[in-house]
Structure formats: C-alpha cells, structure tokens
Amino acid sequence: MPDLIDKVLREVEAAADENVAFAADLIRVPTVNPPGDAYEDCAHVIGDRLHALGFGVEYLAAEDRPEHTARYPRVNVLGTWRGSRDRPLVHLNGHFDVVPAGDGWTLDPFGGVVRDGKVYGRGSCDMKAGIAAAVYAAAAIRRAGVTLPGTVEISGTVDEESGGFAGVAWLAEQKRLAAGRTDCVIIPEPLNVDRICVGHRGVYWGELTMRGRIAHGSMPFLGVSAIEGIGRVLQEIRERLQPALAERTTAVPVVPDQARHPTVNINAIQGGQPFGVSQSPCVADECRLVFDRRFLIEEGFDLAKSEMIALFERAVAGLPGSRYDLRDLLVVHPTRTPADSFLIAALERAIDRVLDRPATLVASPGTYDHKHVDRIAGVPHCVAYGPGRLELAHQPDEWCGIDDLVNATKVMALAILQLTGAVEI
Numbered sequence: 001m002p003d004l005i006d007k008v009l010r011e012v013e014a015a016a017d018e019n020v021a022f023a024a025d026l027i028r029v030p031t032v033n034p035p036g037d038a039y040e041d042c043a044h045v046i047g048d049r050l051h052a053l054g055f056g057v058e059y060l061a062a063e064d065r066p067e068h069t070a071r072y073p074r075v076n077v078l079g080t081w082r083g084s085r086d087r088p089l090v091h092l093n094g095h096f097d098v099v100p101a102g103d104g105w106t107l108d109p110f111g112g113v114v115r116d117g118k119v120y121g122r123g124s125c126d127m128k129a130g131i132a133a134a135v136y137a138a139a140a141i142r143r144a145g146v147t148l149p150g151t152v153e154i155s156g157t158v159d160e161e162s163g164g165f166a167g168v169a170w171l172a173e174q175k176r177l178a179a180g181r182t183d184c185v186i187i188p189e190p191l192n193v194d195r196i197c198v199g200h201r202g203v204y205w206g207e208l209t210m211r212g213r214i215a216h217g218s219m220p221f222l223g224v225s226a227i228e229g230i231g232r233v234l235q236e237i238r239e240r241l242q243p244a245l246a247e248r249t250t251a252v253p254v255v256p257d258q259a260r261h262p263t264v265n266i267n268a269i270q271g272g273q274p275f276g277v278s279q280s281p282c283v284a285d286e287c288r289l290v291f292d293r294r295f296l297i298e299e300g301f302d303l304a305k306s307e308m309i310a311l312f313e314r315a316v317a318g319l320p321g322s323r324y325d326l327r328d329l330l331v332v333h334p335t336r337t338p339a340d341s342f343l344i345a346a347l348e349r350a351i352d353r354v355l356d357r358p359a360t361l362v363a364s365p366g367t368y369d370h371k372h373v374d375r376i377a378g379v380p381h382c383v384a385y386g387p388g389r390l391e392l393a394h395q396p397d398e399w400c401g402i403d404d405l406v407n408a409t410k411v412m413a414l415a416i417l418q419l420t421g422a423v424e425i
C-alpha cells in the first residue's frame with residue numbers, strides 16, 4: 001500500500017515544525033540528573049501531548065525506590081494507543097533525564113534555541129529529540145487515518161543517566177514492559193539516523209582498597225606504602241592487562257572502532273592523608289582506586305573479574321605486607337539483539353526507504369536502558385534507533401539536526417506500520 005506509506009510520510013513532513021517545537025519544549029524543562037530535577041513537569045509535557053494525540057496516559061511514580069523523594073519524585077509517563085488489537089505491541093521508550101550542562105556553552109542550555117536547522121540544548125540529542133520523534137511518528141500515523149492492527153506504547157522514563165533503576169528497570173519490574181505482552185522496544189537514543197544499535201559491551205566497576213602499614217615518613221622502610229601498592233596495580237594494568245586487552249576483538253559491531261576491544265579506565269584514586277589539611281609525615285596505610293572495565297560479550301564477566309583479581313594478587317605479592325579488598329560497585333552484562341530479529345529487519349527496510357541508503361548495525365561502547373529490557377523484561381527484540389549524533393551527547397552546545405529529527409520520525413513511523421502489521425514497507 002504505497003499510498004498509505006506516502007500519506008504517513010507527508011504527515012511527518014507537515015508536522016515538522018510542531019515536532020521541532022515539541023523537542024524544544026522538552027529541552028526547556030531542565031530535567032538535570034543528578035539530582036533528578038523537574039521530572040514530574042517533563043512527564044506532564046509528554047503526557048499532555050500524548051493525550052492530545054488520543055493516547056491513554058498514565059503517570060507511574062517509582063514510589064518504592066529509595067531515590068524517589070518528595071523533593072525529587074521519580075515520575076514516569078506511559079502512553080498507550082490501542083488499535084484494533086492488543087498485539088503486536090510496539091513500545092518506544094525515551095529517557096527524559098539529562099546530564100548537567102557543564103561549562104563551555106555559547107547559548108542557554110535550557111533555552112530550546114532553534115537556529116540554522118538545529119535545535120540546541122542539553123538533552124537535545126540525548127534524547128529529547130528522540131522522544132519527539134517517537135511521539136510524532138505515532139501522530140503521523142493517526143493523522144493519516146490509519147487504524148493500527150496492533151498497539152503502540154510510548155514511555156518517557158527517568159534516571160537513565162544514573163542507571164535507569166527507577167525508570168525502565170522499574171517499568172519492567174512492574175511488568176509494564178514484559179515478555180508475553182511487549183513484542184519489541186525501540187529506544188530513540190542518538191545513534192545517527194542511519195544506524196541501528198543492537199547492544200552494548202559489559203561494565204564492571206570495582207573499588208580496590210589497598211592496605212599497607214603506617215610508619216614515620218622519615219623512615220619509610222619501616223612501613224608498607226599502600227600508594228606504592230596501587231602504583232604496582234597501575235603498572236600491571238599498563239604492562240600486562242592493556243596489551244592483552246588490545247589483542248581481543250569482538251564480533252559485535254561496537255563503535256567507535258577502538259571500542260571493539262575491551263578497555264579499562266581508572267576513574268579515581270585516593271590515598272594517604274587528604275589534601276587541604278595540614279600534613280604529617282606518614283607512610284600511607286590505605287589507598288583506594290575505582291576501575292571501570294568494559295568487557296566483551298565473548299569475554300564475559302567471570303573472566304573480566306578473575307583477571308582483575310589475578311592482577312591485584314601479583315601486585316601485593318610484589319609488596320610484602322600489603323593486602324587488598326575488592327568491592328564490586330556495578331556489573332552490567334553485555335547485551336545483543338538476535339541477529340535475525342524482525343525488529344532489526346523492519347528498521348533496516350524503513351531506513352533504506354526513507355534515506356535511500358543501507359542501514360549500518362552498530363553497538364554501543366557504553367551501556368543504556370537496553371539491558372533492562374533484555375534482562376528484566378525478557379524482551380530480546382530491542383534496539384536503539386534515533387536522531388542526533390552520538391558524539392554530541394553530553395557535550396557543550398549539544399544539538400540535533402532538524403533534518404535528522406524529521407528523517408528519524410519517518411523511519412520510526414514506517415517501522416511502526418510494519419511491526420504492527422499495518423502494511424509491508
């Protein structure tokens with residue numbers, strides 16, 4: 001039914017200004033996380049628009065989560081447009097929290113400035129334009145007069161930037177996102193308009209506490225320096241771990257290319273007496289380090305952790321009298337959409353049709369809400385696809401191109417038509 005497809009695409013074009021204005025409205029609500037400002041306001045901006053478009057709207061506060069407080073309520077919004085049947089059910093999810101603006105802006109990060117074919121502001125590409133694209137994809141289908149043979153849900157959720165536990169994870173725990181109910185999930189994160197993101201690497205954050213023995217700083221040979229112990233850990237990482245990681249490459253299409261290998265970063269080191277106080281001459285008996293090991297699906301968590309432990313053991317073996325404790329801070333297992341997923345196929349066809357070029361499959365070097373959809377909801381058919389350029393996320397003068405926004409909206413609209421069974425695209 002090419003007529004129907006053309007009609008829907010024309011509706012997307014006709015609503016382009018509305019779509020951009022809505023993205024700008026969302027940017028003007030400063031949903032900064034941490035601490036989680038203005039979430040309720042933003043949920044209502046999304047909910048009001050969905051309601052105006054004929055969606056049933058619910059506000060779902062994660063009241064049982066510790067981060068939900070009277071000052072910072074964790075309010076999610078879920079809109080439902082049921083066509084003639086409950087299934088297939090296509091869920092589009094966007095997080096509406098943003099990271100702090102930071103320095104270096106040449107315009108108001110929460111002004112929602114539209115200029116030179118771009119909408120600017122913190123959260124423009126990550127990912128308020130993506131939420132606007134999801135909303136206006138559904139709007140175009142409605143305005144084209146299509147009765148869907150399935151159901152579309154659009155959710156706006158909190159706290160993705162801090163792990164998503166009161167957002168997507170919570171919705172999944174409440175069974176609002178669930179296998180046997182939800183057929184597929186599209187997360188419009190800014191992965192570039194012709195790329196489909198099919199998963200992410202794993203994350204292992206750990207806190208290492210190295211302990212030595214205190215002594216007078218004039219006679220360091222009588223003590224055991226925990227800072228020296230951490231120095232040995234750093235040396236092991238540099239000389240043995242990093243070369244080993246550089247040898248490993250994943251078959252998953254992680255971008256950028258350097259992230260096809262596993263990586264390790266030291267997020268923090270703290271040891272000895274704190275700065276800002278008057279110092280006394282002591283050998284440091286404690287030094288702590290936080291590491292961030294990103295591992296491949298081919299490696300798995302057990303290997304990543306056992307390698308770190310072996311490394312710490314070698315470091316303390318070289319420094320008699322030292323010992324260590326290890327505390328796991330965060331473990332996220334890698335995730336990957338099945339290669340033969342109907343969701344990937346639908347988006348590939350929609351991208352080809354709208355942009356007239358083939359889609360590229362990518363995977364994220366970091367992590368995002370996909371993990372909760374996969375692991376808690378048990379819905380394997382999940383991808384990230386949305387407008388905006390990944391490298392602009394969390395940057396000063398963040399922006400999303402209006403062309404990108406409109407094209408991604410078209411792609412999502414066609415994908416919804418295909419996925420609900422309305423039309424073969």
Ligand SMILES: [Zn+2]
Nearest residue numbers: 126127160189
């Ligand atoms: Zn994001």
